Amino acid sequence: MDKKLERILPRVQKPARYVGGEYNAVMKDKARVDTRVAFCFPDTYEIGMSNLGMRILYGVMNNMDGVWCERCFHPWGDMEAELRGASMPLYALESGDPIGEFDIIAFSVGYEMAFPALLNMLDLAGVPLRAEDRPGLAPLVIAGGTAMYNCEPIADFIDLALLGEGEEQLPELIGLFRQARREGWDKHRFLVAACRIGGVYVPSLYDVTYHDDGTVRAITPRDGAPARVRKRVVTDMDKAYYPAKTIVPSTEIVQDRITLELFRGCIRGCRFCQAGYVYRPVRSRSRELCAQYARESVEDSGYQEMTLSSLSTSDYRPLVELCDELEPFCERKHLNLSLPSLRADNFSMALMERLQKGRKTGLTFAPEAGTQRLRDAINKNLTEEDLLESCRRAFAGGYSAVKLYFMLGLPTETDEDVAGIADVAAHVMHVWRESAANKNRGVRITVSTSWFVPKPHTAFQWEPQIPIEEYERRVALLRERINTKTVTYNWHPSPTSFMEAVLSRGDRRLCAVLETAWRKGARLDAWEDYFSLPRWLEAFEECGLDPHFYANRRRGHEELLPWSHIDVGVSDAFLMREHDRCYEGVTTPDCRTVCSGCGANSFLGRPCDG
Amino acid sequence: MAKLRLLFVKEAQASYISHLDLMRTFQRVFPRGGLELKHSQGFHPHPLISIVLPLPVGQSSECELLDFEVEQDIDGTGVAEMLNTGLPAGLHARECCRAVRPARELAFLRARVELDYDAGVPSGAAERLRELFSRGEVLVEKRTKHKELAEINIAPLLRSAEWTEAERLVAADVTVAAQNPGLNPALLANAAAAYLPELAPDFARVRRLELYDAEGNVFR
Numbered sequence: 001m002d003k004k005l006e007r008i009l010p011r012v013q014k015p016a017r018y019v020g021g022e023y024n025a026v027m028k029d030k031a032r033v034d035t036r037v038a039f040c041f042p043d044t045y046e047i048g049m050s051n052l053g054m055r056i057l058y059g060v061m062n063n064m065d066g067v068w069c070e071r072c073f074h075p076w077g078d079m080e081a082e083l084r085g086a087s088m089p090l091y092a093l094e095s096g097d098p099i100g101e102f103d104i105i106a107f108s109v110g111y112e113m114a115f116p117a118l119l120n121m122l123d124l125a126g127v128p129l130r131a132e133d134r135p136g137l138a139p140l141v142i143a144g145g146t147a148m149y150n151c152e153p154i155a156d157f158i159d160l161a162l163l164g165e166g167e168e169q170l171p172e173l174i175g176l177f178r179q180a181r182r183e184g185w186d187k188h189r190f191l192v193a194a195c196r197i198g199g200v201y202v203p204s205l206y207d208v209t210y211h212d213d214g215t216v217r218a219i220t221p222r223d224g225a226p227a228r229v230r231k232r233v234v235t236d237m238d239k240a241y242y243p244a245k246t247i248v249p250s251t252e253i254v255q256d257r258i259t260l261e262l263f264r265g266c267i268r269g270c271r272f273c274q275a276g277y278v279y280r281p282v283r284s285r286s287r288e289l290c291a292q293y294a295r296e297s298v299e300d301s302g303y304q305e306m307t308l309s310s311l312s313t314s315d316y317r318p319l320v321e322l323c324d325e326l327e328p329f330c331e332r333k334h335l336n337l338s339l340p341s342l343r344a345d346n347f348s349m350a351l352m353e354r355l356q357k358g359r360k361t362g363l364t365f366a367p368e369a370g371t372q373r374l375r376d377a378i379n380k381n382l383t384e385e386d387l388l389e390s391c392r393r394a395f396a397g398g399y400s401a402v403k404l405y406f407m408l409g410l411p412t413e414t415d416e417d418v419a420g421i422a423d424v425a426a427h428v429m430h431v432w433r434e435s436a437a438n439k440n441r442g443v444r445i446t447v448s449t450s451w452f453v454p455k456p457h458t459a460f461q462w463e464p465q466i467p468i469e470e471y472e473r474r475v476a477l478l479r480e481r482i483n484t485k486t487v488t489y490n491w492h493p494s495p496t497s498f499m500e501a502v503l504s505r506g507d508r509r510l511c512a513v514l515e516t517a518w519r520k521g522a523r524l525d526a527w528e529d530y531f532s533l534p535r536w537l538e539a540f541e542e543c544g545l546d547p548h549f550y551a552n553r554r555r556g557h558e559e560l561l562p563w564s565h566i567d568v569g570v571s572d573a574f575l576m577r578e579h580d581r582c583y584e585g586v587t588t589p590d591c592r593t594v595c596s597g598c599g600a601n602s603f604l605g606r607p608c609d610g
Numbered sequence: 611m612a613k614l615r616l617l618f619v620k621e622a623q624a625s626y627i628s629h630l631d632l633m634r635t636f637q638r639v640f641p642r643g644g645l646e647l648k649h650s651q652g653f654h655p656h657p658l659i660s661i662v663l664p665l666p667v668g669q670s671s672e673c674e675l676l677d678f679e680v681e682q683d684i685d686g687t688g689v690a691e692m693l694n695t696g697l698p699a700g701l702h703a704r705e706c707c708r709a710v711r712p713a714r715e716l717a718f719l720r721a722r723v724e725l726d727y728d729a730g731v732p733s734g735a736a737e738r739l740r741e742l743f744s745r746g747e748v749l750v751e752k753r754t755k756h757k758e759l760a761e762i763n764i765a766p767l768l769r770s771a772e773w774t775e776a777e778r779l780v781a782a783d784v785t786v787a788a789q790n791p792g793l794n795p796a797l798l799a800n801a802a803a804a805y806l807p808e809l810a811p812d813f814a815r816v817r818r819l820e821l822y823d824a825e826g827n828v829f830r
Contacts, residue, residue: 001622001623006813006815007812007813009626009668010667010668014628015626015667015668016623016626016627016628016631018626019623019626020623020699021622021623021624021698021699021700022698022699023635023638023639023642023696023697023698025698025699248635248638248698250624250627250631250632250635250698251627251628251631252630252631252634298641299641299642300642301638301642302637302638302639302640302641302642302696303638304637304638304641333641334649
């Protein structure tokens, strides 16, 4: 063990996060690899290790001969101070080598608030922040993940972004990198060649100009870069790599269990949901393979908990058959199956009752909005009857806590919709009185509201976020309306959501703001421990930009959006139609009922899911 | 379905795995090796697994003991080999046998304490440390379970200490009380710093070497 590190570790919280050596961490002989990748997650170990995408790509890259992919996470504040104090550069967990010496530094960015952490990790690694200050081919700084569907706010810092699913494009990119190094290409030549790989976006090959009012005038490609960059997807989930043999951390992480991915995409089409649009088309893994991967992962990892994962697990067609098949195995292995993101309907409740063993704690539902009118407007296909029926079954079955998630500030929301949230909670309370198996235990109903953040590539990408004063007014209104003691109301005074709204639909000019905010101390800003709104506002002030321009402005359908050149497969016409239908109060049926022609099936050349 | 006892090494990266995390880790290691841990009866079954004398985070050890019960009817033969294929770096199973003696008979542990002096060992360090730890009273501040500071006399808990000097390092082979109450050998460094400020080390390292019963026989 490194002597400096040995001295630091006893002084920091949870040192096991910083040492590697976990079961199944991949070790390779440095002398026998030619390409070293530092796979960086701009958040803590506990968050990063819970990310399935990272586990998949770690496996994909380490399956390549001559490539060694290692992990690196953002240290918590105490560890950062120690590293800086000891002049120790950020290192990879497997070898302990400084990542600044690696060939490729690859970030997985799932969330806009992780942008400052990305900058800070580069700085901790001793790597110049700006791409233009890194003239050499290595280290090549690349980034993927959902937040890269609009990566303009970090466009100046990364060399390229990978859009979509990385299983195929990442090996292609690494192959090109090896060729470039072998043949002595300069960085520009490499980037020009890289932008021809499907799903690779090289921001420096696009000139962005602005109108006087601050909106984008034109996004012009150079050196043969494509006018639109189309994301990559894996077309056949049965051929997609699944990390059945994966790292088992020696310290507790957020999702400390096996994540079995059933399918990608979502048939539901909720208009606010970025994942619902950008993960299209729907592609399922066969039941046989899911069952096989489940067995392999359990045997290899020793985990006794597995989550059947997807954006909407009850929509996996052979879900019952899969559970039937896994049940005896689970029994034998004392394995708990959990089903996240279940819909509040009879089918899901029946399944859950069957799988739930032992302790019955709380159930969580996300009606998102308080009235049927608003749920229709956002295309959340959930009726209050379904919700109440699900709660009735839960209470009758012995559950005594229900959590209900809502958003405030959804487009078209009125005070009546806000008050409707309190009514839903009251109705749930009433259902408990009627159906509770054991009233002596009491009931806990928790209502949580968050502040809606409009995201790019959704039907609401043109919408303003409601201002903080209005958000707080609606919170106060709801608080007044909730007057039973059994209903707890949680809301966050979270200015983070405001900055998230700014960054998620930001343009390239925000690079300067981001760098300024980072210089003022922004880093793990997804954590309230570190986020400071005044720091961000100062940074905007110094850069002469107005955050409200990004967060609170209504855009017209004709406006050229900063991410207009990024193609996630869903057509602009479809998003505009969905946007209009919100105001008309018209729902769009789910993709299984009828194909609404979003365009995403063009990736497959056949109907998606069906 | 006898009670079994595993002797294992915990060092390098694994020194930083906390007690609770180590328990969690072992709960996964056993099924990896094809062994099924027995669970307690009752409404919230938990696996029957316990560590005889938990090691402070950051210290290493050649002699950790883990008691457990499995569903299979085995006497421990081959268990160490089975487990070694599924352990994280820094953990290594040495041997496994039936747990015959109750854990309370563990009385002493021997450890190597290393005090680092980056600027070179101050002259006469070993001699002065030898003198300090042969006193009848050596008081050290220690956090109690209730997070309060308490002063304890470590002298009665320290059975022997042999001090030697090396380059930029003073090492001690110490034998201390293991439990009820036990002495964390790292406190010797705190005592040195408190009584002999010029001998405050730049860093202190502890490695457990062996476990003994009250008669001085190796405890297994």
